[in-house]
Amino acid sequence: MLLNERYIGLMSGTSVDGVDAVVADFSDDTVRTPGHVYVPFSAPLRSQLQALMQSGPDEIERAGDASVALAQAYADAVTLVLAKTNLAAKDIAAIGSHGQTVRHRPERRFTLQINQPALLAELTGIAVVADFRSRDVAAGGQGAPLVPAFHAAVFQGSEPRVVVNIGGIANFTLIPAKGSTEPVRGFDTGPGNTLLDAWCERHTGKAFDEGGAWGAQGRVDAALLARLLADPYFAQAVPKSTGRERFNVAWLDAALATEGRALAAVDVQATLVALTVQSINAALSAHGVANCFVCGGGVFNGPLMRALLGAQSTAVLGVDPMQVEALAFAWLARQCFASQPGNVPEVTGAKGPRILGAVYPA
Ligand SMILES: Nc1ncnc2c1ncn2[C@@H]1O[C@H](COP(=O)(O)OP(=O)(O)O)[C@@H](O)[C@H]1O
Ligand SMILES: [Mg+2]
Numbered sequence: 604m605l606l607n608e609r610y611i612g613l614m615s616g617t618s619v620d621g622v623d624a625v626v627a628d629f630s631d632d633t634v635r636t637p638g639h640v641y642v643p644f645s646a647p648l649r650s651q652l653q654a655l656m657q658s659g660p661d662e663i664e665r666a667g668d669a670s671v672a673l674a675q676a677y678a679d680a681v682t683l684v685l686a687k688t689n690l691a692a693k694d695i696a697a698i699g700s701h702g703q704t705v706r707h708r709p710e711r712r713f714t715l716q717i718n719q720p721a722l723l724a725e726l727t728g729i730a731v732v733a734d735f736r737s738r739d740v741a742a743g744g745q746g747a748p749l750v751p752a753f754h755a756a757v758f759q760g761s762e763p764r765v766v767v768n769i770g771g772i773a774n775f776t777l778i779p780a781k782g783s784t785e786p787v788r789g790f791d792t793g794p795g796n797t798l799l800d801a802w803c804e805r806h807t808g809k810a811f812d813e814g815g816a817w818g819a820q821g822r823v824d825a826a827l828l829a830r831l832l833a834d835p836y837f838a839q840a841v842p843k844s845t846g847r848e849r850f851n852v853a854w855l856d857a858a859l860a861t862e863g864r865a866l867a868a869v870d871v872q873a874t875l876v877a878l879t880v881q882s883i884n885a886a887l888s889a890h891g892v893a894n895c896f897v898c899g900g901g902v903f904n905g906p907l908m909r910a911l912l913g914a915q916s917t918a919v920l921g922v923d924p925m926q927v928e929a930l931a932f933a934w935l936a937r938q939c940f941a942s943q944p945g946n947v948p949e950v951t952g953a954k955g956p957r958i959l960g961a962v963y964p965a
Contacts, residue, residue: 606630607694607695607696608628608629608630608696608937609626609627609628609629609630609637609690609694609695609696610626610627610629610695610696610697610698610699610933610934610936610937611624611625611626611627611681611684611695611697611698611699611729611933612624612625612627612698612699612928612929612930612931612932612933612934612935612936613677613680613681613698613699613700613701613929613932614701614928614929614931614932615644615673615677615701615702615703616701616704616770616771616772616899616928617704617770617771617772617797617846617847618770618771618796618797618800618811618900619644619649619652619653619703619771620643620644620649620810620811620900621641621642621643621644622641622642622644622676622677622680623639623640623641623680623925623926623928623929624639624640624641624642624677624680624681624683624684624929625638625639625640625684625926625929625930625933626638626639626684626685626688626690626695626933627930627933627934627937629934629937633757634756634757634930634934636922636923636926636930637688637690638684638687638688638690639684639923639925639926639929640680640683640684640687641925642676642679642680642683644676645676648669648672648673648676651665651668651669651672652669652673652703652705652717655669655705655717656705656706656847656848656851657851666705666717669703669717670717670718670719670722671719671722673702673703673717673718673719674718674719674720674722674723674726675726677698677700677723678722678723678726678727681698681723681727681729682727692727692728692729692965695729696730696936696937696940697729697730697731697732697936697937697939697940697962698723698724698727698729698730698731698732698936699732699733699735699932699933699934699935699936699937699939699960700718700720700723700731700732700733700932701716701718701733701735701932702716702717702718702720702733702734703716703717703718704716704846705717706848707746707747707844707845707846707848708848709740709744709745709746709747709844712740712741713737713740714736714737714740714746714747716733716734716736718733718734720732720733720734720961720963721963723963724963724964724965728965729965730962730963730964730965731962731963732935732936732939732940732960732961732962732963733960733961733963734960734961735749735932735935735939735945735959735960736749736959738946738957738958738959738960739946739951739953739957739959742946742953742954742955742957743952743953743954744842744946744948744951744952744953744954744957745842745843745844745950745951745952745953746844746951747774747791747844747951748768748774748776748789748790748791748844748950748951749931749935749945749946749951749959750768750774750776750789750927750928750931751774751776751778751787751788751789751947751950752787752934752935752938752944752945752946752947753930753931753934753935754766754776754778754787754789754927754931755776755778755787755947756934757922757930758778758896758917758920758922759778759779759780759781760778760780760781760894761780761781762780762894763777763778763779763780763783763892763894764777764778764892764894764895764896765777765778765886765887765890765892765894765895765896766778766895766896766897766898766917766927767792767883767895767896767897767898767911767914768795768897768898768899768927768928769795769796769879769883769897769898769899769900769901769902769904769907770795770796770899770900770901770928771794771795771796771797771800771847772791772793772794772795772797772845772846772847772850773791773792773793773794773795773879773882773883773899773901774789774790774791774792774844775789775790775791775792775883775886775887776788776789776950777789777890777892786947786949787947787949787950788841788890788949788950789947789950790841790842790843790844790886790950791843791844791845792882792883792885792886793834793836793837793845793850793878793879793882794850794875794878794879794882795879795899795901796811796879796899796900796901796904797847797850797851798850798851798852798855798875798878798879799811799812799818799872799875799876799879799904800812801851801852801855802852802855802868802871802872802875803817803818803872805852805868806868806869806872811900812872812904813903814903814904814905815876815903815904815905815906815907816905817869817872818869818872818873818875818876818904818906819873819905819906820869820873821867821869821870821871821872821873821874822870822873823870823873823874823876823877824866824870824871824873824874826862827858827859827862827866827871827874828874828877828878828881830858830861830862831855831858831874831875831878832878832881832882834849834854836849836850837882837885841950841952842950842951842952844951855871855875859871876904876906876907876910877910879901879907880907880910880911883911884910884911884912887911887912887913888912893913894913895911895912895913895914895915896914896915896916896917896919896920897911897914897915897916897917897924898916898917898922898924898925898927898928899924899925899927899928900925902916902924935959935960936960938958938959939958939959939960939962940962942958943958944956944957944958944959945957945958945959945960946959
């Protein structure tokens, strides 16, 4: 019998915008993507998840309820993507389900993604691989970013390439040229869209700045930008990873309060775009790589993309930028099934390669 090499990847990242579900077929040398769906979270689920990202009363109860609602949203996305591709549960080897990060504290040896893999397996009739990050953290790593191994597997070229994923947080992968003995490198550069979204929502009521049009009307405030860039995270040595524990709107409010001047909301938005741009460009300049391929929702922010050095969407390499991260978790599920490592120790700082994920059979 032919080995079933079809996996579903489910990704819901720090933007808390919704879930991307993608069917990935690894039966050729390349990855094929028969189908993708994006299902936005309902407003109540979004606020439920966002509320869990800071400590608060009753959080075990709330996390339990949110994880059940999340599994249902994931199962709905799986149903949709199966219908779209005319596939059935039996055609899928496993679902790789990242879950929703509610706390990332590798320095305290834990990272927590809420997820109900057992319920998802029950609702879909498909095996689920979940909890990808904790083994890397247990091995002394950051548990993040985990996408560099996949980026290297699909995007390696005859010249060195950089892949930047601009989700809520942005991460950077440096892929050496084919045949090179250099390792893959990577780290989180800092905020991607998360502050842009939060500020936009506060001032315009919209969940994100469509096309980056609002921010484009503002002027970068050099003093505020310098203050934001003075956060020690940006100068910290690798391995490093971050999240909304550090880069959140309270962090921005504190910087604005110290600045002590009235700033136009639109100028703050423009400055936040510059913050994302400068932190990514610093990584690009430091590595001197001319080819930068961008994925994640940040590709839709025109001014942001134009300001990044040599940036193009991963679409030019044949992969839809909104599918890359979900594909990575399909690939990581497959690595788990094949008893192959999913982390890159040079990226996460783990003691060595580790097989990532826990399996919930169908
Ligand atoms: N049309 C658009 N214009 C501007 N920004 C967009 C657009 N579409 C998506 N985004 C941004 O991308 C984010 C979602 O990106 P995504 O890659 O899903 O991040 P995550 O992995 O954190 O969920 C949104 O929150 C928003 O900031
Ligand atoms: Mg998303």
